[in-house]
Amino acid sequence: MTRYARPTTLDEALALLGEGAWRVVAGATDFYPALGSSPIRQDMLDINSIAELRGIAGTEAHLVIGARTTWTEVRRAPLPPAFDALKQAAREVGSVQIQNVASVAGNLCNASPAADGVPALMVLDAEVELRSSLATRHLALPDFILGNRRTALRPGEMVTAVRVPKAATGGRSAFLKLGARRYLVISIAMVAARVTLDRDGRIEAAAVAVGACSAAAQRLRVLEAELQGKRPDDIEDVVARAPLDELSPIDDVRGSAHYRRSAAREIVARALLAAAADPQRRAAA
Structure with a gap:
């Protein structure tokens, strides 16, 4: 018989975890749909009351x-x-x-x-x-x-x-997601970018991460280094030349590996431009 526990303190939850193999759940928005019609076979540790x-x-x-x-x-x-x-x-x-x-x-x-x-x-x-x-x-x-x-x-x-x-909380950031429809969609590719500009308007630091194009999301460290010292107007050219070797996209029902790589390059450039844009221009857009 499976057990269900809903502790009210973290210490209580950690003590229970130390006693056996519990499945920790919070929103459980992935866990329950994955079950389908199968019964729950794991002991459940619900952390919503902590x-x-x-x-x-x-x-x-x-x-x-x-x-x-x-x-x-x-x-x-x-x-x-x-x-x-x-x-x-x-x-x-x-x-x-x-x-x-x-x-x-x-x-x-x-x-x-x-x-x-x-x-x-x-x-x-x-x-x-x-x-x-x-x-x-x-x-x-x-x-x-x-x-x-x-x-x-x-x-x-x-x-x-x-x-x-x-x-790591300096600068501005932007997120873009590409899917087969506008809402309730699993990504074909997605990108987050954070850009910090210096007093001259050049890129002091950039951070770029791509999801859905590898087994786990990847930072594009080579591209980040190439962007240092560049102006926002240079972003598209720098991204166009970047190898993006950190990515290893697959073919599946949502898109081919070739399409994912091409799409990732495009939305990387768009996310970086959005993150580097003047705040007033972003608000107007």
């Missing part, structure tokens, strides 16, 4: 997003412009009803190659806080998501927060 896992707070060095924070809460939070991509991605996570219950940590733990929140968090250099009853550790997002539906979670651990270094 208040300390919800909300966004600041520390001296980080902005901390609690694991149970929903995408609607992210979208409504007063965050710096560097988080614009994350807010735009939040609008793309399923329907409004799903955004109201789906959690940030759940999007990461599901580890889909097309998880909307991952590229936007990657350009913020986000790291995942993992806790068990014995220890706490922090992993950079690329070290946590290991591949399609694979993470670095250990037995007895759960994600308790996503931490964004304040050093």
Whole structure:
């Protein structure tokens, strides 16, 4: 017989995790549809009543997003412009009803190659806080998501927060997603970009991440280095020449590998241009 527990404190949840193989659920917007008509065969640990896992707070060095924070809460939070991509991605996570219950940590733990929140968090250099009853550790997002539906979670651990270094909250960001229709769509390709300009209007730093074009979202480190010192008017030329070797798209029902690579190049350029645009011009657009 399967068990169901709904602890009200994090300590209680971690103690339960240390006793057996529980499936941690929050919004469960991926878990229940994946079951189909099959019965639940795992012990369920529901973290929805743990208040300390919800909300966004600041520390001296980080902005901390609690694991149970929903995408609607992210979208409504007063965050710096560097988080614009994350807010735009939040609008793309399923329907409004799903955004109201789906959690940030759940999007990461599901580890889909097309998880909307991952590229936007990657350009913020986000790291995942993992806790068990014995220890706490922090992993950079690329070290946590290991591949399609694979993470670095250990037995007895759960994600308790996503931490964004304040050093990575400069500049502005943008998120673009390409799909077969406008709403409720799994991505063919998606891009998040964050750009910081210097006083002369040149690119001081750029961060670019592409999702749905590899087993896990990828930062385009070579392109980021090429963009340093360039002007926003140079972005399209730099992207056109970039090899994008970090990407390894596949052929599937949503698009061919060739199409995905071509589409990714185009929306990388568009996302970078949007992130580098003058704020007043962006507001007018």
